[in-house]
Amino acid sequence: MATRNELPDSTTSRVSLTLGSSIESVDAVERTAESFAQRAGFDPDTVPNIVMAVREAAINAVLHGNAYNPEKHITVSFETNSDGLTVRICDQGVGFDFSSLPDPLAPENLLRGSGRGIFLIRAFMDEVHFRQLHPGTELTLIKHRAPANPVA
Amino acid sequence: MSMKVAIRQVDGITILDLSGRITLGEGSVTLRDSVHDVLAKGSKKILLNLAQISYIDSSGIGELVSAFTSVKNAGGELKLLNLTQKVHDLLQITKLYTVFDIWDNEASAVTAFA
Secondary structure (H helix, E strand, C coil): CCEEEECCCCCCEEEEEEEECCHHHHHHHHHHHHHHHHHCCCCCCCHHHHHHHHHHHHHHHHHHHCCCCCCCEEEEEEEEECCEEEEEEECCCCCCCHHHCCCCCCHHHCCCCCCCHHHHHHHHCCEEEEEECCCCEEEEEEEECCCCCCCC | CCCEEEEEEECCEEEEEEEEEECCCHHHHHHHHHHHHHHHCCCCEEEEEEEEEEEECHHHHHHHHHHHHHHHHCCCEEEEECCCHHHHHHHHHCCCCCCCEEECCHHHHHHHCC
């Protein structure tokens, strides 16, 4: 069951979800990401990319982090402000060394059936940060707003 | 929305018309089972029609790759047909566009099988 805390003000919109380690949670995170990305004003071509990156991060947390353990949760926070959208996804797993991931574009890895999630997250977001928790892992995904077109 | 599969035969080629989402869980499993069933029935020339695939995630991309290698290892051929722009873009950035044999015309794809 999800718990939700919204702290809206005039410049910042924020929501935090605590969810079980299930596919249904991934779908819930995906829906929230779409809603936040749209409300943040990202263009129609960018919204699906943000949604995919957040979904991949949620999959990592549920599948690789918590290994579908029903006693573990993921927490996901979304925040939009004047700079853009920040999403933080935390799991309660044993941790992960993201620097050791094989390159999915290397010829010897192209036909692997997995290992593209983090690559897609990095491809679609402007900033991706990893932090080890005790226990668990926190991924922070940031998408900046495109600079406004100067008025002639 | 989960993924649905309709299977038909055209000139000895097995065409799987896929619709919905190929994502972690049900969609990926449905694709895997469908390809394995077709192979088990002796069809080795398989065309995946992705025209109605609205969304695919990294798990779905991995499942397409696994289907490709499964069919190839069985001595068969798997081709892709009618990619949406989104799936096209995903295969481009993952460098898989050059791995798959991709077509946008069914008749041409069918005749391209050896």
